Amino acid sequence: MRHFAVIGSGPAGFYTAEALTKAYGERARIDILDRLPVPYGLIRFGVAPDHQSIKAVSKRYEKVATTPGVRFLGNVHLGADVSIEELLHYYDAVVLATGAPHDRRLGIPGDDLPGVVGSAAFVGWYNGHPDFADLDPPLHGPAAAVIGNGNVALDVARILAKTPDEFVGSDIVGHAFEALAGSGIRSISLLGRRGPHQIAMTPKELGELGYLRAATPLVDLADLPPAEADAALEPGLRKSVAHLRDFARAGPDETKPKRILFDFFAKPLAIEGDGKAERVIVERTRLAEDGSAQGTGETYAVDASLVVSCIGYQTPAIPGVPYDEKLGRFPNSGGRIAERLYGVGWARRGPTGTIGTNRPDGFEVAEAIAALFPPEGESSDRPGSAGLDRLLAVRGCDPVPFEDWRKIEAAEVAAARAGNPREKLVRVEDLLRASGH
Numbered sequence: 001m002r003h004f005a006v007i008g009s010g011p012a013g014f015y016t017a018e019a020l021t022k023a024y025g026e027r028a029r030i031d032i033l034d035r036l037p038v039p040y041g042l043i044r045f046g047v048a049p050d051h052q053s054i055k056a057v058s059k060r061y062e063k064v065a066t067t068p069g070v071r072f073l074g075n076v077h078l079g080a081d082v083s084i085e086e087l088l089h090y091y092d093a094v095v096l097a098t099g100a101p102h103d104r105r106l107g108i109p110g111d112d113l114p115g116v117v118g119s120a121a122f123v124g125w126y127n128g129h130p131d132f133a134d135l136d137p138p139l140h141g142p143a144a145a146v147i148g149n150g151n152v153a154l155d156v157a158r159i160l161a162k163t164p165d166e167f168v169g170s171d172i173v174g175h176a177f178e179a180l181a182g183s184g185i186r187s188i189s190l191l192g193r194r195g196p197h198q199i200a201m202t203p204k205e206l207g208e209l210g211y212l213r214a215a216t217p218l219v220d221l222a223d224l225p226p227a228e229a230d231a232a233l234e235p236g237l238r239k240s241v242a243h244l245r246d247f248a249r250a251g252p253d254e255t256k257p258k259r260i261l262f263d264f265f266a267k268p269l270a271i272e273g274d275g276k277a278e279r280v281i282v283e284r285t286r287l288a289e290d291g292s293a294q295g296t297g298e299t300y301a302v303d304a305s306l307v308v309s310c311i312g313y314q315t316p317a318i319p320g321v322p323y324d325e326k327l328g329r330f331p332n333s334g335g336r337i338a339e340r341l342y343g344v345g346w347a348r349r350g351p352t353g354t355i356g357t358n359r360p361d362g363f364e365v366a367e368a369i370a371a372l373f374p375p376e377g378e379s380s381d382r383p384g385s386a387g388l389d390r391l392l393a394v395r396g397c398d399p400v401p402f403e404d405w406r407k408i409e410a411a412e413v414a415a416a417r418a419g420n421p422r423e424k425l426v427r428v429e430d431l432l433r434a435s436g437h
């Protein structure tokens with residue numbers, strides 16, 4: 001018998017646990033720990049609430065969580081309830097699947113003004129992450145700026161633009177649904193520091209902007225390179241750029257009151273305002289030879305009482321684990337961070353790729369672990385779960401197992417607004433109460 005601990009119950013954590021069960025069968029015990037009383041990490045708190053089909057992957061993770069030999073233990077805080085050193089003592093190998101939940105800072109003057117929020121906070125707010133339940137972003141409008149040209153910027157712009165009707169079938173939390181229903185935001189500027197050929201937006205997600213009930217996407221045809229240049233793009237990007245061309249051709253739909261303005265070659269220099277965000281000062285850029293954004297010296301102001309920076313994430317450091325400040329993640333070689341300590345997903349690679357990208361990641365690390373501890377080999381003399389359980393009991397930590405998460409899930413489903421799959425509980429104490437703890 002071997003004992004493994006996976007820290008974090010998002011996609012990377014579950015794919016790793018799945019791969020370990022496949023490699024070891026009955027010969028391993030796997031504990032999946034999460035600091036929150038609920039599983040699924042990015043699926044619950046990152047994937048947009050109106051993208052329910054993507055969230056359906058949690059059914060696969062549920063199968064893993066209920067596989068014999070696998071336990072989910074929510075409400076266990078690495079660092080506070082148990083240290084890495086202790087986990088490495090109890091388990092044969094420890095896998096960090098802690099994601100990248102912290103926002104990268106813009107690092108420009110005014111980025112700490114009220115009204116400036118990072119995407120982790122904003123997305124966490126509308127997705128019911130307990131850390132951001134009290135964010136209360138200023139939605140009085142009339143203008144918001146979203147910084148970045150990736151899929152998260154698209155998610156944020158779309159959520160800001162949707163009408164209440166368009167959230168039917170989603171699991172957007174009540175506090176965000178109500179605040180957005182009363183929003184005065186009419187203009188959403190998407191600030192990209194480079195051009196249409198440099199976007200990191202995927203075609204399906206970008207295409208959705210063309211079907212919003214109350215908002216039109218606006219692209220200036222003059223920002224687009226000559227159409228012939230699209231041929232050199234990789235197919236996905238070419239499709240995305242085709243959407244931009246469609247938006248540019250269609251122009252504004254005067255029957256729709258909201259605008260999503262693609263402002264390309266626009267690099268934020270500062271955020272200004274009287275004690276709160278009122279405008280973003282932007283420098284016009286051009287593409288340098290190496291593809292980077294080069295300032296032209298021409299500046300202008302974009303009005304915005306809400307500024308959401310969607311410029312990427314970082315993994316928080318963990319005491320006792322090597323950390324690369326510059327990369328914002330754990331340095332590793334093929335997922336190996338240190339002896340018997342591994343990283344997967346965004347904690348390993350940084351915040352890129354789709355949910356499926358985490359699957360090969362988890363399998364690769366499971367393979368490395370299986371090479372170190374051959375499944376047919378001798379048994380471990382480490383205490384595994386029994387050791388952890390004793391320690392947590394002594395420390396007064398009350399883990400939430402998967403069967404008690406199901407009680408939370410049932411309470412959330414029962415509380416759903418008509419047409420929606422669930423109404424998430426957004427406070428840890430409410431989650432614990434619903435779990436029976």
Ligand code: NAP
Nearest residue numbers: 148149150151152153193194200205310311312351352353
């Ligand atoms: P991303 O794809 O890396 O995009 C980050 C954007 O921020 C880029 O446009 C980047 O521009 C810009 N940026 C970075 N630093 C900046 C700065 N200092 N000033 C101005 N702009 C800056 O990251 P993401 O949007 O956070 O997404 C993370 C990952 O999740 C991606 O792999 C994404 O595809 C995925 N995701 C997928 C979905 C979906 O499939 N539905 C939804 C959400 C997220 P440069 O290119 O110039 O650096």
